[in-house]
Amino acid sequence: MEFIQNILAQFQINKESIWISQIFVIVFATLLLSYFQKRAFARLQLKLAKTSNPWDDLLIEAANQPLGYLIWLLGILFAAEIVQHQNDAAIFAIINPLRDVGVITVLIYFLMQLIKGTERILVKSHADDIERDFDEHTVQAIGKLVRISVFITGGLILLQTLGYSISGILAFGGVGGIAIGFAAKDLLANFFGGLMIYLDRPFKVGDWIRSDDKSIEGTVENIGWRLTRIRTFDKRPLYVPNSIFTTISVENPSRMTNRRIYETMGIRYDDVDKMADIIEQVKSMLKNHPDIDNEQTLIVNFNSFAASSVDFFVYTFTKTTDWIQFHEIKQDVLLKIVDIISRNGAEFAFPTSTLHLQSMPPAGQKNG
Numbered sequence: 001m002e003f004i005q006n007i008l009a010q011f012q013i014n015k016e017s018i019w020i021s022q023i024f025v026i027v028f029a030t031l032l033l034s035y036f037q038k039r040a041f042a043r044l045q046l047k048l049a050k051t052s053n054p055w056d057d058l059l060i061e062a063a064n065q066p067l068g069y070l071i072w073l074l075g076i077l078f079a080a081e082i083v084q085h086q087n088d089a090a091i092f093a094i095i096n097p098l099r100d101v102g103v104i105t106v107l108i109y110f111l112m113q114l115i116k117g118t119e120r121i122l123v124k125s126h127a128d129d130i131e132r133d134f135d136e137h138t139v140q141a142i143g144k145l146v147r148i149s150v151f152i153t154g155g156l157i158l159l160q161t162l163g164y165s166i167s168g169i170l171a172f173g174g175v176g177g178i179a180i181g182f183a184a185k186d187l188l189a190n191f192f193g194g195l196m197i198y199l200d201r202p203f204k205v206g207d208w209i210r211s212d213d214k215s216i217e218g219t220v221e222n223i224g225w226r227l228t229r230i231r232t233f234d235k236r237p238l239y240v241p242n243s244i245f246t247t248i249s250v251e252n253p254s255r256m257t258n259r260r261i262y263e264t265m266g267i268r269y270d271d272v273d274k275m276a277d278i279i280e281q282v283k284s285m286l287k288n289h290p291d292i293d294n295e296q297t298l299i300v301n302f303n304s305f306a307a308s309s310v311d312f313f314v315y316t317f318t319k320t321t322d323w324i325q326f327h328e329i330k331q332d333v334l335l336k337i338v339d340i341i342s343r344n345g346a347e348f349a350f351p352t353s354t355l356h357l358q359s360m361p362p363a364g365q366k367n368g
Contacts, residue, residue, distance in 0.1 A: 023079045030075025034068055041067075054121045062113035066106045073102040100161045108154040112147060119143040141198040186243070190226040193242030197223055202245070203252050213248035216240060258293055258317035259326040261333060266309025271346035275302055279312055281340045286316050289336075291329045293319045309349030 041064045048056045077099050122139045203209045203220055209230070210217035218232040228245070230238040267275065283300040286292050296317035303311045314337070318329050341348065 026075060026079045030072060033075070034071050037067060037071060038064075054124075058114065058117040058121060062110055062117055066110040066113065069109070070103065070106045073106065074099070077102070097162060101158055104154060104158055104161065108150060111150050111154075115143055115146050115150070141195070145195075186241075187226065189243040189246075190241050193244070193246050194223065194225045194228075197228070197242060197245060202250050203254075207252055207254040209250055209252050209254070211248050211250050214240075214244060216248075216250075254321075256321050258296055258319065259321055259323075261314060261316050261318065261330050263334065264303060264311050264313040265337065265341075266306055266311040266349045267341060267346045268349045269310060271344075272310050274344045274346045275310060275312065278341055278344050278346060281344070282312075282314065282337055285336050285340065286314070286333070289333065291318055291320065292333075293317045306349075308351045 041060055044060050045057065045064075048060060051057075077095055080095050119139050197203070205220050205223060207220050208218070209220060216230065216238065218230040218238055220228065221231050221237070222229040224242075226242060227239045228242055230240060232238050267278070279300050279302060283298070286298055286300065287294055292298070293316075297315060298317075299313070299315040301312060303313045305311075314333075316333075318326055320326055320329065338348075
């Protein structure tokens with residue numbers, strides 16, 4: 001400020017007009033600084049957009065507006081300090097607290113922009129690479145928690161800056177938290193259950209899940225902080241409290257790598273001499289089938305002597321996990337097995353009973 005006053009004094013401006021000139025110079029300098037800041041950030045964004053790293057773009061994008069607001073905040077408050085030297089009005093006492101509050105608010109805004117951009121990058125990277133160990137809903141849930149944490153921490157810092165003691169607030173929060181915890185333990189259990197779902201990711205929206213422990217089966221439609229909505233296969237909505245998932249076993253068929261074909265077939269005892277050829281041909285058919293995964297276990301073996309048949313079983317896996325396509329493949333495999341059995345002159349067995357009748361002696365003939 002003394003530097004500005006010396007410059008203005010050289011132009012022989014009277015003292016009553018010096019402070020007005022100082023305000024003009026400060027506002028003009030703030031305007032120039034804001035202009036150059038925007039130009040510099042625009043050039044940086046164009047340059048960094050050519051790189052493959054999205055995080056440097058995020059940093060510049062998140063800092064652009066907050067830095068512009070900070071320049072204008074400090075410039076205007078600096079000008080207000082000059083006016084304060086000329087006028088002792090009580091309103092100017094808020095300049096220092098307003099500066100502190102403004103800087104903290106700008107910092108919170110910057111962090112919020114940074115978190116939002118991080119969510120966007122992580123969601124996009126998941127869309128490009130589905131093998132990532134997180135999904136869109138997990139990222140959004142964690143982002144909400146981080147934003148809430150930043151907002152609460154920033155609010156406490158603002159209160160401390162304004163002269164309020166936060167120790168009493170924290171102490172009250174501790175006692176109140178215990179009371180709320182006892183009064184709303186089920187609500188908190190569901191909240192933390194939802195948090196564990198987001199962090200552990202046993203399933204996500206769109207997955208088909210089931211649990212024999214609670215007779216739960218269907219497609220996940222929504223994972224909330226208290227409830228998870230599941231659409232059963234008869235199209236009814238099922239609302240499950242999140243705390244349930246911490247105490248039950250959940251199966252996620254949507255994440256299976258293959259689907260299994262496991263069938264036992266029996267032919268007549270009269271055709272047992274053809275069993276070896278049938279097994280060999282069935283095994284060859286499965287190995288050459290385009291929809292059977294030969295990298296998985298493939299077994300075709302004579303299995304047992306049943307009451308009315310000699311049985312062999314087929315144990316193999318399809319490449320697809322799609323439910324409808326799986327049944328089409330399974331049907332094709334079974335029909336091919338039927339054809340193989342028929343071509344070998346064998347027949348499928350069905351339950352039969354043989355009744356042996358003892359011959360009776362002629363009437364009037366006595367034994368022995």
